[in-house]
Amino acid sequence: MARPSRNNPKLEGPLPDVLAFSELLIAVAPDEQGVPLLWIDPFYRHTPTGLVRPLLRGAKALRVAESSAKPKNEAPARPVEQVQIALPPAGGMPQRLSPLGLTRPMLTDQRRIAMSVQLNAQGGGQVTVTETLTGLPASEWRDQVEHIAEDKLRQSLEQRALGYFFPGASLSELKYGPLDDNEAPLTITYRFTAPHLARLRSGKDGHRQLVLPVPYPLLLSRRYVTAPERKLPLVVSYITPSTLTAEVTLPAGAQVAQLADPAELQGFGRYSRSVRVEGGRLILSVENNLLRQRVLPDRYPAFVEYAARIDAAEEAYALIDLGP
Secondary structure: OEOOOOOOHHHOOOOOOHHHOOEOOEEEOOOOOOOOOEEEOOOOOOOOOOOOOHHHOOOEEEEEOOOOOOOOOOOOOOOEEEEEOOOOOOEOOOOOOHHHOOOOHHHEOEEEEEEEEEEOOOOOEEEEEEEEEEOHHHHHHHHHHOOOOHHHHHHHHHHHHHHHHOOOOEEEEEEEEOOOOOOOOEEEEEEEEEOOOOEEEEOOOOOEEEEEOOOOOOOHHHHHOOOOOOOOOEEEOOOOOEEEEEEEEOOOOOEEEEEOOOEEEEOOEEEEEEEEEEOOEEEEEEEEEEOOEEEOHHHHHHHHHHHHHHHHHHHOOEEEEEEO
């Protein structure tokens, strides 16, 4: 039985809080120290063998030893012992398999987004997105779509996901798969139109301009900065590590007026954003890896600054001149 890492171990006394060990894991072929060859997490139906949910990675587990008959003069074996679930925050190979050089991409959480945008002069446009998911997001998606009708799935994607990041978006196509191979990455391709991909404004010279924000922003300040100071720790939820590459085709006659400087931020995780012009198109690259963590009150001001810097990097990456 494993204890989710969101539970604060400092609240425990000399003995472990047994009730906190509430998640079942199966240890395959543990060695003498209790370190298994593989952990099996049965929470999701569509789970690659060896994938463990993020809240259990790095956590502790109570290992219940198998009972066996012992001679009367031999001390009984310890029935319960604590072991560490030694897995990286984003998943990966178990400790005993890592030295073997094996590769199992499906054990690592990753969201790779490839985006193609045809921008119009009003700031809207047509968008094609291909997402490639491994690890936890692939398991979650496969479990969810198994129990939802196709029309309900499209409606949910359009209203909850696209509607949140791209208000007024209209989904025109959705394809995904494979659903029956848990060891393969899940690919989701969708097309949509959105009226507000960029902000339209007037420049000082009277020219119309488009300000392009980063798509799928983290919005850290909106989510976590709710007070100027804190007396209790702030719990930052797990965000799947992701990369985004967006190719933006500009409206006819438009010119790039300004590109944002590259952003490279570290501290409570890693965030990078860069943009360049290539073949008459904008190429945006974004990478983020925000750690699941507890931010203590004395570190909260630093987190507020970190969130504000990411917000600024996401607010605008390019300025486009449309002319008078």
